[in-house]
Amino acid sequence: MKNTPLHDVHVRLGAKMVEFGGWSMPVQYGPILDEVRTVRTKAGLFDLSHMGRVRVTGPERVAYVEGLVTCFVAKIPESSIRYGLFCKADGNPIDDLLVYKGKDEVFLVVNASNTQVDLDWMREHARGKNVVIDDQTDALAMLALQGQASAAILQPLVKDCDLAKIGYYKFGFGTVCGIPNTRISRTGYTGEDGFEVYVPKKDGVRVWEEISAAGKAHGLAPIGLGARDTLRLEAGMPLYGHEIDATHNAVEAGLNFGISFAPEKGDWIGRSALERVAKAPTKRLVGLKTDGPRVPRQGYELYRGAEKLGYVVSGSVSPTIGANIGTCYVPAGAGNPGETCEIVINGKRQAATFCALPFFSRTRK
Amino acid sequence: MRPNDRRYTETHEWIKPDGETMLIGITDFAVAELSNGNEGDLVYCDLPEAGRMLDAGETFGEIESVKAVADLNTPIAGEVVESNMATEEHLEILSKDPWNQGWLIRIRPNAKSLDKLMDAAAYEKFLAAHKH
Numbered sequence: 001m002k003n004t005p006l007h008d009v010h011v012r013l014g015a016k017m018v019e020f021g022g023w024s025m026p027v028q029y030g031p032i033l034d035e036v037r038t039v040r041t042k043a044g045l046f047d048l049s050h051m052g053r054v055r056v057t058g059p060e061r062v063a064y065v066e067g068l069v070t071c072f073v074a075k076i077p078e079s080s081i082r083y084g085l086f087c088k089a090d091g092n093p094i095d096d097l098l099v100y101k102g103k104d105e106v107f108l109v110v111n112a113s114n115t116q117v118d119l120d121w122m123r124e125h126a127r128g129k130n131v132v133i134d135d136q137t138d139a140l141a142m143l144a145l146q147g148q149a150s151a152a153i154l155q156p157l158v159k160d161c162d163l164a165k166i167g168y169y170k171f172g173f174g175t176v177c178g179i180p181n182t183r184i185s186r187t188g189y190t191g192e193d194g195f196e197v198y199v200p201k202k203d204g205v206r207v208w209e210e211i212s213a214a215g216k217a218h219g220l221a222p223i224g225l226g227a228r229d230t231l232r233l234e235a236g237m238p239l240y241g242h243e244i245d246a247t248h249n250a251v252e253a254g255l256n257f258g259i260s261f262a263p264e265k266g267d268w269i270g271r272s273a274l275e276r277v278a279k280a281p282t283k284r285l286v287g288l289k290t291d292g293p294r295v296p297r298q299g300y301e302l303y304r305g306a307e308k309l310g311y312v313v314s315g316s317v318s319p320t321i322g323a324n325i326g327t328c329y330v331p332a333g334a335g336n337p338g339e340t341c342e343i344v345i346n347g348k349r350q351a352a353t354f355c356a357l358p359f360f361s362r363t364r365k
Numbered sequence: 366m367r368p369n370d371r372r373y374t375e376t377h378e379w380i381k382p383d384g385e386t387m388l389i390g391i392t393d394f395a396v397a398e399l400s401n402g403n404e405g406d407l408v409y410c411d412l413p414e415a416g417r418m419l420d421a422g423e424t425f426g427e428i429e430s431v432k433a434v435a436d437l438n439t440p441i442a443g444e445v446v447e448s449n450m451a452t453e454e455h456l457e458i459l460s461k462d463p464w465n466q467g468w469l470i471r472i473r474p475n476a477k478s479l480d481k482l483m484d485a486a487a488y489e490k491f492l493a494a495h496k497h
Contacts (some may be wrong), residue, residue, distance in 0.1 A: 016401055031403035033432050293409040294429060317408060318429045324408075346427060347391060348411070 004049035005141045005204035013222055020225055021112030023050035028224040033319045035227035036234075039190055040320055042224035043147030045211055048196065049204065052115030053140055054122065055105040058131035065106045067268050068125055069099060070250060072260035076101035081187060083171045083258040087270025091249050091277055094121060096240055096258070098187060100171055107183070109142075111240050119196060125269075141204025145211060146194035146231075149218035154195055157214055158184065164197070177205055177210045189228060191235025191360055230316040233325065236287070236358025241316040242298060243285055243327055251277045252329070253285045254357065287357045288312065288326040288334040290343060292350035297324030302341045303349070309341050310333060320360050326358065367392065367489065368464050372482035374440045375491060379464070380479060386446055388425060388468040389439055391428070394492060396459050399430040404460035406431045412448035412469055419443060428456075440482055443474040 002023045010017060015026030026047065028035060038044050056065055066073045068293035081100050085093040095114040100107035110118045115137060122133055145154055151163050154176075161174025161184060170184035179199055188194040199207050212220065229239065238244050243253045250259055251274050261275055288296055296315030303309060315326035326343075328335070335341075335354040342349040367373075371381035377395035381388045400406035409429040419425055419439045426437040426448075448470050452458050459467045483491060 028434075031406060033405065034403075041497070091402060112454060295431070297434070346411075 002050075004047055005201045006047040006049060009208055010047065010222075010229065015222070015224060015357040018225075021050055021115075023112055025050055026222070026224040028226045029222050032182040032224070032226040032230065033317060035221065035223045036230045036319050038219065038221045039147045039149075039192060039223055039227065039231055042219035042221070043145060043149040043153055043194075043215055044190075044227070045208065045215065045220055046144040046146065046223050046228060048144050049140070049141055049201075049207070050112035051137075052108075052112060052118060053136045053142065054108045054110065054119065055134040055136055056102060056108065056122075056131055057134070058129075060130040062101075063105050064126065064129045064131045065099065065108070069268065070096070070259040070270070070274070071099060072262055072265045073099060073101065073106065073303060074265070075260075075262075078103055079170055081111060081171060081185060083255070084256060085109065085244070085250050085255070087250070087274065088246075089269055089273060091251075091270045091273030092246050093240070093244050093250055093270075094118065094246075096238065096244060096255075100183075100185065102242055114240060118165060134201075139201055140198045141201050141207070142196060142198050143204070143208060144188055144194060144196045145209065145215075145220075146188045146190040146192045146223075147220075149215070149220065150192070150194040153211065153218050153220060154197075155186075157210055166195075168174070168193075177207045178204070179207070189235075189237055190231035191237070191358065191362060192231075192270060193362070218332055229314075230318060233314050233316050234318055234320050234358065234360040235325065236327075236361075239314060248313070248329070249274060249277055252281050252283050252332075269334055275326040281332045283310070283329045284332050284335070285313070285357070286330055286337075287355040287359060288315075288328050288341075288343070288352050289321065289355050289359075290324050290326075290350055290352035292324070292343075292352070294343070294345050294350050295324045296328070296343055296352070301344045302328055302330070302352070303344055304341050312343065318359060325359050326352075330354070367485045369485040372440075372479040372484060373488035373491075374438070374482060376436075376438050378438060378440060379458070380440055380482065381468075382477070382479070383471070386471050386473050387441070387443075389437075389470050389472060390463055390468040391437065391459070392488075393463050395435070396463050397473075399428065399433065399435060400460060402460075403490075404457040407456040407459060410453045410456055410459075410469075412437075412450075412453050413445050415445055415447055417445045419445060420470065437469060439472060441472070441474050441476065443472040445470055446473050447471040
């Protein structure tokens, strides 16, 4: 099991540490639901140094990544970011990722649990291509600052970069806590405004502590992976292994914003399979809400009377919504908002209502 | 030191003789694992109807927290005499007093010996050996 550069900080803060994607990570520092509320009302600081970070350079970088990822890389403006997926030829994803389009690089942020699979996949398909694949995962610490107070907290620590000029899903470089040329992106996995910063491993602890100190007056608190999962679910964001995996594709998961079938994009791995799915989807991902005490969890089946309607892929107590929520797959056309079903939990049934995704959305400035 | 008037299981239940019957509950460790010290993290508990016959090792109920669902198991065979509805409806009792008020079921055991189960000292040792 690997430790992030922040490991000792988490332990000192009393975090409960768990294995996640091969890393020892903080699942919570205090009550999970309090951490969710902190991010929704103030701001939270996350250690995301387990996420895979891969920098692709070389003259063929854009065409190369274009052939592997679902989004249209050539069309991404410089200093912008898009969501995409790596798929197998059958259209099913091996991972989802963020694609940062730089001046002379394509920078990818992938899931911790899939980093090695992604790297193997990328290297296999890089043969004969004029690209350099640089796995920066162990060289960089990655911190996320999320919540409405994020810009106010971070700006005083950043020189030569006006955070107000970095729009949502864009990135820039600035001097962060004295570290020049630091990548800063306006991204996150919570549905809140916020930033992700990438600093050399040796500076991880110092940057964490400087942000923590700067955030004190704003109510900033460290947030674990438990709350992160609830925040992303409330915001309707997919998690690999739940909404998408080797048998759940991005089209049926409703991730069309991350898929380009534009002719100019050319062929990419999984394209023809996903085009077929897009023409005739058999299932779709919808939201689920229940007022009952039990929490929807991955694998629970959904029924209406004797008819099986689908199954749950994610679930959580949602302090923001004030109900227990989940995402589930139902046949295409089923599960319309307001329709009801029953979640079967160990033989017992609990009433639930289908709803549109996301559960929570904050209007962006 | 945890109470020595009862025996313990490796799945963190306790069982305590109480006249002709026995009480079964879960340990403070089990409660902490589920709720991480936050009583509001416990969301649901399901206990059996009186009269249900249980085999040794059988799951008689479930307890759920924000994070996870855990089975409740009986270490001995017998008949459920009563379930503690107060605990089922007020899960915070488990955080406050898992040893007395927070009992879960009362069972009429088929056999009275608890010798195979851990006493308090053995349970402490078991916890120490399994601390991660």
